[in-house]
Amino acid sequence: MLLYNYVDTPNNNLVCCICRAPFTDPVTTTTCQHTFCRDCITRALTHSSQCPVDRSPLALNDLGPVNPIVRSLVDELTVECVYREEGCRHRVQRQLLAAHLKDECEFSEAGSVRNELCKLKEKEMSEGCAVHPESSETIPPSEMSEEPVPKDPLGNEDETSATASGSGAIPSSSRGVSRLTEQNIILRHRVDTLEGAVQILRKEMLMVRTVLSPWIQNCAASGQPSTSGAGSRIPASEVDAGAASNFTSPAAERDYRPHTNNTTPGVNSPDDSVTRGSQVGSSNDERRSRSEDRPVDRNDLASYFPADDEVRVRRTATSSIPEYSQTQRQPRPPGVGHLHHHSVPSVPGMNPGDIHPTMSPMGLGGGYFGHPLTSPYGAMGMYGAILSPPTGPQHQPQAGDFTIPDLNTSTPSISTTLEGLQSTVEVLAAAMGELNKKGDVALALMGGGTGGALPGGGVVGEVLRLGEEVMGVRATVQGLRMQMHALMMGNVGVGVGAAGNGMGMGFSGGRPPQSANGSEGGNTEGYGLPSPMTQGLQNQRMFYPVAPGITKL
């Protein structure tokens, strides 16, 4: 129940008979059409369940809404401001009093403080400070609640004294309070703008992160670009075993696991690296080909690179780099000899099937560069397979194995990844050059023939030479046979057809040996295998049209 000061005596019909005041939240009984304030009738019904007016039975359920007209009439009654004592002479409709007290009344506690603030603000505005107009709202309510509430309902003196003391204390404290509130508001605005900027930045960071997620994972995991972590199974034929161990990257690198580099500091067995690389490659080939490169041996490749701090670090970290570079650039013989050593025993073991195991890592290597490179790389792989002793999938990587490890996200940074890519390319180029040279050597070997297997001639040369020798041997044998025939048939005489043929053959057979010999001896053509054969054949053929006894040559 409230206490309003009604300016005019309200109409008796709008007065609640229980509280004798105009209705506040009126309700009407549905049974007997009597109107009361909701609170009043509720309390009355707790005492006795009858209508106060006519004592007819009444329950709480029987209360219904009043006629809206009644409500409007009551709400629009004019009341005085409750702070009339303080001086506010404002009169307003009852329904608008709350708003007046909240915003307008200058004589309430809040209003007086508000006044003070306004005056302060005006002062400060004139001084050029930026004052926020909302500062008045942040007056701590404690100020108002602390105002003493007189217990004596009839004690006006107490009330005025209280307000006087309160108003006296207000200006001094409110000034400080107002300053703080203004600063508070300014700071709040700044915080809001900063938060907005932070949100935007966060979104951008998120986008960047998603784009660079693999490398970011590695950065988080490793922190430092791992030097020993990077490795490649580059043509290990040029690399010592020790160097290879340095170069081989931890197999975990090839997996898409961020916690790779630091955990396995690059000393994995080549076999493991190979197998894992193959496994990973088979499973992740797509991904690799799409976006990633294998962490090429940064240690050795660093030497190819323009100086980078990271690279330098890596360089110093591994001692194998100079070794590798040396082996890379040294003249052929050491590597060739190495190869040769491997190749000889491998020949008998050579079969087309062996190529495939080696092809798989090659395929990986080719695959990661994208499909266009697969075929040439595959060709190289084939060479590599031939050169190397393929003992199955787990063959030594040193035998010309070009498997370049995958680039995976374990590489700490994009720059290192790109360096790895570039280094891989260079390695491949070097490897191709090597292979070309090897091929040349092999051809030279084959051309050397009886001159002895030049080191580095290669299996191909060997094979060709051997084939050549076989042909020569065959020709010799035939020549011998024919000589014998001729000797045997020479006594018989000329004209025996078949024998003549045979003699002719024999005669001619006499030749072939010579020719064969001659061919053998005189064959100065480079690739001799076909030529002695053809010469021999030609010699033989020539004898047929010739009558026996007539020798040509």
Place this chain on the structure above:
Amino acid sequence: MRHVEPSVPLKAPFTALTLPPPRFQLSRDSAANSEMTSISSRRLAKELKEIHSEGCPVGITLVKADDFATWWFTIEVMGESLYQNERYTLQFRFDSQYPISSPAVQFVVGEGMEAPIHPHVYSNGHICASILGNEWSPVLSVIAVCVTLQSMLASCKEKKPPTDNDRYVRTAPDNPKKTRFHYDDDTV
């Protein structure tokens, strides 16, 4: 970011303001402090204001209304009656539930004042009236009670005390509201 701190907490629309206990009393009397709830005090304040502004009905006068606990009135039956020219003092005692609960009304006895002799008035001043008991309604007021009692006296046919007056007076409580009166006689 408007932090609106109203001067007083806001409640439901039509009971928006809950001011501290009323500082604006309609009566500027220098009444002594009395403890009461705001409801009864407001209602009594209103009644008091009405009494002051409109005066009492004929035959009824306000003797004392210093607080919202005890009020004294005098009633006098006007016109021709058994109690002609007799003035009796009524005492009203209000509790915190007024007007929901009825006031405790009795004739003041002692110090030269006596209760009227009436079949419904005991010699200790307690009154057996239905409106003070089960027929009390918040609509009634102090003035209404006074008027009712005035008419009760005026309509009395015979001045005689209640039949169980002696017994009742011996065992009666101080507050007549504690007595379970049996209202059976509607004629008086």
